[in-house]
Amino acid sequence: MPLSPLIAVHMTFALCAVALGPFALWARMGSVARPHWHRALGYAWITCMIGAALSATFIRSTHQLSIWGFSPIHLLIPVTLLGLWRAFDHLASGNYRGHQRTMQTLYVMACIVTGLFTLLPQRYLGRLLWGE
Numbered sequence: 001m002p003l004s005p006l007i008a009v010h011m012t013f014a015l016c017a018v019a020l021g022p023f024a025l026w027a028r029m030g031s032v033a034r035p036h037w038h039r040a041l042g043y044a045w046i047t048c049m050i051g052a053a054l055s056a057t058f059i060r061s062t063h064q065l066s067i068w069g070f071s072p073i074h075l076l077i078p079v080t081l082l083g084l085w086r087a088f089d090h091l092a093s094g095n096y097r098g099h100q101r102t103m104q105t106l107y108v109m110a111c112i113v114t115g116l117f118t119l120l121p122q123r124y125l126g127r128l129l130w131g132e
Helices: 005-026 035-056 072-092 096-118 124-130
Strands: none
Touching (some): 005 096
């Protein structure tokens, strides 16, 4: 299966989110807060996450467990979008600790754990990385 433009767009959004996430989280850590950097990097990260989630809805799976082209990994799309909404809801209500926990959890689960799942040998990127 060749690299389709849709998968390339999805991978670009996802890799940018993986790269931007630590910087957005770092900008609010420690004794020196960098709110302008945090906000700018946070909006860029959220844009990448929304782009990755929305582009993933159009990627169809040929996996045996797929239903209408949606495999179990597609369940992370609504979880990601719900997590982003929840983080903004925490922020709007002034619950900064809840916002922080939600964003940290979302980064770890949606970027790191999901990224590792995509590298499994039976998945497309896994086959590219490990060979067929």
